[in-house]
Amino acid sequence: MKKVCIFTYILLIGVFNARAENAHPLNDFVQANEAYANGDYQKAIDLYLAVIQNGHPTGSLYFNIGNCHYRLDQIGWAILFYERAMRYIPDDPDLLFNLQHARNQVEDADEKKTMVPLKSTLNRLNLSELFWFMMICHIGFWGILIVRRFHRSEWSYYTFVVMSILWSISLVSFSIKWYDLNYDNRGIVVASTTVVRAGPDERETALFELHAGSIVGCERLEDDWRLIQFASGKRGWAKIDTIEPVRTENNI
């Protein structure tokens, strides 16, 4: 038993000290803020991106990059980074305000989607919050199971029932959020305009035109073309460099 306790202790220490060796990115961050204040938005973008590349992907950094793009009159890019910031700080009032303001300037009318009540609540929580909520319920659930091994009483039974429900809810919520973030196929039109064609070729029929900031569903790639779906029934191929996916592989 003593060996097990020592093993567990070492394990937990390892967990919390795993990232202690990261470089300090504060200097870049301060310089980026100064550049933004001085109106040098491109420099600010580069510096903020450098901080993210150093292993500090935070919602605020994506938010700041979104602001820089907005100041550079790049609505598509601004919305893209605001959407990326939503992964980390979905309930940040500044972010929600700026994103709404940027979306209002998009030329294309987006399709209204019906929101499931539980989903709208999940959209206001980030993955970290849901993870810790799940961990608390997880510990509580297994804890009450241990308690019931020694002490079977009425209160422990009802606590077990409550913990089972919370545990199930937290697991499902976390799983949904994790799936949404890791299988997010949304893309943002970053070019001022992009022509969507019937096939992955310039000679194909032009179907419709999308403007900067419009959100599309990204599907497969073919050469330098991407199959997208804007709304129900509006599908086609767009140039790959005109649409950026919201989900990033390397946090950039």
Place this chain on the structure above:
Amino acid sequence: MRINRHKTYITCIMIILAWTSVLNASTGVSLDLDRTSVTQTDAIKMTVKISGTQSAVTPQVAGIQNFRVESGGTSSNFSMVNGQVSSSINQTYYLYPKRAGKFTLGPAIVQINGKNYRSNVVTVTVSKQSQDAAQQSHQPVFVTVSLSDTRAYVGQTIFYTVKFYYSIAVRNIGIVQPEGHDFELKQVGKHSEYNANVKGKKYNVIEIRYSLTTDKTGIVTIPPTIMKMNVLQRSNSRHNIFDNFFTSSRPHSVQSKPLKLNISPLPQANQPSNFTGLVGAFTIQASLNPRKIETNESTTLSLIIKGTGNVQLMPDISMPEIKHIKVYSDKPEISINETASGYTGQKIMKWALVPQKEGNYSLGPFALSFFSTKEGQYKTVSTEKMNLTVTPGKKRPMQTQITPSDQNLPAVKKEVKFFQRDILPVHDHSAALQINTYDQLSLWQRWIMFSFPPFVYLLVVVFFFRKTRLKIEKLTAKKAFVHFNKNISKLQSPKNVAEMLKLFHQFLNQRLQRNGGTMTPDEVEKILIHTGITSDIANETRTMLHKLEAAVYTGQSDQDIEVLETSMCELAKKLDKGIKS
């Protein structure tokens, strides 16, 4: 003593006088008929109620010569409610009309204590005997139906009357009223029961009235009404001693004739513009009270529509706009009654008028149009013109006092609007670089954290329960000898060797911490030596087991059972001491 007796008499006289005065105070006569519209065959129940007396007096009823009269008896009523004493006598008579016509009954005159009291007057309409009833008078049970009008206009209220005649005992009477797509029947009031004399034969009659409504014009056929019942009859068994007491019943039904109704549409010609579908006879009255007021005071204008017919369609009269008069309308009150002549109703509309300026104002006339079924044409009735005189009033100072709670309130709330729009600034605080704890963890760290609680649970289950089991086994081993002694002493004499052997094996298993099962004597010897028991005791144990088994399986034993038991107990004691914990 004599004075006391006088006082008692005086008190009694005073009480009697007071009593009499109370009774006299409510003396009166009233005359009441159960129906005012009958046929020649029907009997009318007339009740003369004489209040304020308990003495039998015979009333003189005027107009009674047109009826054959039968006495229905006298009943008296006495009550005292909240100290109020009331007494009355009800004298009942059954009147049989001698001929058709319209007759006035009353007043009934009674003389009480030398004073004449007169009742109210009631008018009775006696129609001719129905042919239908006369034709069926040979039947003990029959039903007749009639319509108040066979020709009517759309919207006119028509009554459909069902009369069920029976001269024999019947039970469980049920009615199947006619149904049709062209009309709708609705029962009016409760059914009435009375006696009738059809061609010299007495019948009991149940009368049910329905109001008939239809939107259709032309000939409307009303199917027959069916009455179902059980007719009581004496048992046919002559030798039955219960003949006089019990009767049997058989189901029976009778049906009326179908009726035809001719519904005419309302004429299109001369239809007034304000006609709302009202059919019947209606009046309209208006009143203004007061007619002279000062400015900013109010007066009430009331309009009352009364009438008979489709009263539910009585319209809301609209008040025209009057310059310099503010009009506040009240909710109209409507009351509808069901009477023998049809539906009567009244609608009262009220307005509060507040003149803002002095002068003379003219109000009305207010008109109401309806179709008169009696005259067969449209009629418009209207009120008289009314004048309202408004004199200059005293000017009241304006209420400028503001309550404390109002002082904090803005006069008008305005929607907050953007001057122009822009984004909010960048996050330049140090928390902006704070990575959330989930991202700080690598995938394998998250998995370890997730697996940790179930892992702990598994450890608890495995280790704790293993330890607990060992503890329990040790405890059982320690108490094995005590249990063995207790169980041996519990065995009843003569003691069963098989039971003794079983208990000895149980003791050995518990003491050696083994999971049940029966060991052979040789196995026991080996295990005992292995646990530190001397070979002598081990050998002795093996021998003891052999003896016990021989006694159990062969039934032969070279020792007495009691001796065997004693030696077994001694051996068990040695083993308990010898086996190392």
